[in-house]
């Protein structure tokens with residue numbers, strides 16, 4: 677499931693109507709995709 681962040685009101689948008697990219701909070705028509713923090717295990721030698 678994708679999580680988006682509105683750059684205008686900084687709120688998270690977890691559910692989007694299909695084919696419509698719009699912030700349900702303020703109506704801003706641009707959303708950034710937010711990726712969950714990925715835990716990477718790096719082995720240093």
Ligand SMILES: [Zn+2]
Pocket residue numbers: 682683684685686687699700701702703704
């Ligand atoms: Zn917004």
